Amino acid sequence: MREPETPSPAKIAAPPRQHLQRTALVAQVERRLFLRQSLSLGALAMLGGCDITDQDAVQSVLNAISRWNDRMQALLFNPRRLAPSYPESMVVRDFRYNSYYAYLGDEKIPHIDGASYKLELGGLIADKRPWSLERLYGLPQFSQVTRHVCVEGWSMIGKWSGPTLSSFLERVGADLTAGYVGFLCADGYYSSLDMASALHPQTILAFKFADATLPPRYGFPMKVRVPTKLGFKNPKHIMAIFVTNRFPGGFWEDRGYNWFAGT
Numbered sequence: 001m002r003e004p005e006t007p008s009p010a011k012i013a014a015p016p017r018q019h020l021q022r023t024a025l026v027a028q029v030e031r032r033l034f035l036r037q038s039l040s041l042g043a044l045a046m047l048g049g050c051d052i053t054d055q056d057a058v059q060s061v062l063n064a065i066s067r068w069n070d071r072m073q074a075l076l077f078n079p080r081r082l083a084p085s086y087p088e089s090m091v092v093r094d095f096r097y098n099s100y101y102a103y104l105g106d107e108k109i110p111h112i113d114g115a116s117y118k119l120e121l122g123g124l125i126a127d128k129r130p131w132s133l134e135r136l137y138g139l140p141q142f143s144q145v146t147r148h149v150c151v152e153g154w155s156m157i158g159k160w161s162g163p164t165l166s167s168f169l170e171r172v173g174a175d176l177t178a179g180y181v182g183f184l185c186a187d188g189y190y191s192s193l194d195m196a197s198a199l200h201p202q203t204i205l206a207f208k209f210a211d212a213t214l215p216p217r218y219g220f221p222m223k224v225r226v227p228t229k230l231g232f233k234n235p236k237h238i239m240a241i242f243v244t245n246r247f248p249g250g251f252w253e254d255r256g257y258n259w260f261a262g263t
Contacts, residue, residue: 083202100189121172122243123178166201206223206224206225
């Protein structure tokens with residue numbers, strides 16, 4: 001059976017002009033079907049025999065290794081094991097700003113109108129009616145004080161609040177046996193989680209940081225907070241959520257980062 005399409009960015013929002021081309025590319029994310037290949041010992045041995053001038057061959061082997069790493073991390077992942085939590089006295093109020101594009105001033109940060117915001121839903125979800133921010137704020141919310149770990153080598157402790165992603169997926173009738181949950185963002189970023197990580201009790205839709213409404217630089221109107229993952233798996237400015245059995249990839253993952261990216 002053919003899966004319903006991901007929400008079209010044309011229906012989602014008006015991201016900054018400089019990201020329109022990138023957002024159009026993101027619209028194709030769920031439609032792609034990436035090759036799934038396991039890595040054998042023979043494939044590992046290929047590294048020693050590759051001509052390093054043959055970039056395609058080298059990249060193919062590296063991609064296979066990355067997929068193998070993802071599979072091993074997924075097998076080792078314990079959906080009941082919690083990431084460490086910390087006392088509120090350790091929360092860093094002036095939390096480090098980070099994004100996938102260079103920080104060139106506040107004009108590069110998406111500023112979304114909360115009054116007109118609508119969260120779009122797509123894929124294997126029974127109730128695809130969009131959600132207003134007011135309705136999202138009405139969901140039961142929880143707080144966590146956890147460590148954000150960046151692939152660049154730094155980490156900070158913050159306090160985030162919002163509903164669990166699992167409770168939201170259940171409420172909208174998502175197929176919880178599907179493989180993946182994907183996210184499209186206002187700035188053209190995109191990411192995805194395996195279903196087990198999406199249903200983890202600490203994975204939340206964060207509406208607040210340090211008990212205040214999430215500032216634009218931290219992802220207003222909401223970000224996905226996943227303390228069991230590296231920072232680039234915590235997308236900001238969420239505009240659409242979709243559920244799929246097709247591997248959706250991610251912005252950095254499609255450029256060579258490991259997809260599972262557990263901490």
